[in-house]
Amino acid sequence: NAGVTQTPKFQVLKTGQSMTLQCAQDMNHNSMYWYRQDPGMGLRLIYYSASEGTTDKGEVPNGYNVSRLNKREFSLRLESAAPSQTSVYFCASSEGRGGYNEQFFGPGTRLTVL
């Protein structure tokens, strides 16, 4: 099992450009999440998908959109990148049936917006 995979690993964008961060999990998990982590800070939730077909905003959703393509895949889109979106982006998944739910994280995408 690969667990949670993310592509790309690194990306440099110019202000105003768009891009999509891809995330996939092979653990048959119901719930998936996108977090961002700025230098020296903890992770902040951007969007999550509790189950296939649903998405909800997290703590910092502005400037982002998400798509739960199927049970395995959850993508994050930046329509018009801004320097404030320079960050490390982590995708995670969890079984999501209620009760305690360990989250499994991907290796992250390091994004720089110039």
Added chain:
Amino acid sequence: DAKTTQPPSMDCAEGRAANLPCNHSTISGNEYVYWYRQIHSQGPQYIIHGLKNNETNEMASLIITEDRKSSTLILPHATLRDTAVYYCIVRADMEYGNKLVFGAGTILRVKS
């Protein structure tokens, strides 16, 4: 979700036990205590969780006070590879979509 308070950093000698405290005085009855760690910019890794009772697994032990207002994560024999940021998170688990709210965590430095 209840707020947690952790010391910003701690040092520990290699081979000794590392005891990481966490205060969560406003925790509700249905909220669990989770611990995750993040090693050098990797994705966070689940360590352990508990509700009321003390818990132990192959990585660590979790001691929760009787009033549940604080807890301690114990790494029994710390190694250099345990150097990481440790996050204490409290969260109710009554629904799909187990959102986690990460604070700044505790930077644990294990020294030889």
